[in-house]
Amino acid sequence: MTKVKYWRLLTRADWVLAFVLAALTALSYGWAWNGSQEAGSQAVIFVGEKKVGVYPLDQPRTIKLQGTQGEATLEIKDGKIRMLSSPCRQHICLQMGWAGHNGELIACLPNKILVKVSGGPEPEQELDALAR
Numbered sequence: 157m158t159k160v161k162y163w164r165l166l167t168r169a170d171w172v173l174a175f176v177l178a179a180l181t182a183l184s185y186g187w188a189w190n191g192s193q194e195a196g197s198q199a200v201i202f203v204g205e206k207k208v209g210v211y212p213l214d215q216p217r218t219i220k221l222q223g224t225q226g227e228a229t230l231e232i233k234d235g236k237i238r239m240l241s242s243p244c245r246q247h248i249c250l251q252m253g254w255a256g257h258n259g260e261l262i263a264c265l266p267n268k269i270l271v272k273v274s275g276g277p278e279p280e281q282e283l284d285a286l287a288r
């Protein structure tokens with residue numbers, strides 16, 4: 157029995173279509189992760205539904221917050237903010253890394269802490285509601 161080489165069954169139009177689709181996919185990734193997003197100037201921090209503070213991102217500091225499960229620590233450095241420690245079990249909020257662009261969020265849902273970076277032009281998508 158002979159093996160069929162399937163790539164030889166493709167016509168020139170098939171190869172052109174595959175190339176165009178690959179190029180469109182690459183361009184859509186570039187458009188989705190556009191590097192021109194404005195840097196934020198402040199972090200707005202919520203615990204539950206209560207706003208507990210607004211901190212400028214240009215002043216390095218460490219912030220300790222009391223969430224529903226215990227104390228969490230945030231770090232502001234080099235115009236960005238991140239979650240340093242949290243009592244939650246899975247630590248997904250720690251894995252979110254640094255946030256410094258307008259509209260970016262850091263959320264610790266078990267501890268009910270939300271950090272929103274703002275201060276530049278608002279992005280097209282806005283936060284609709286907080287998880288409870």
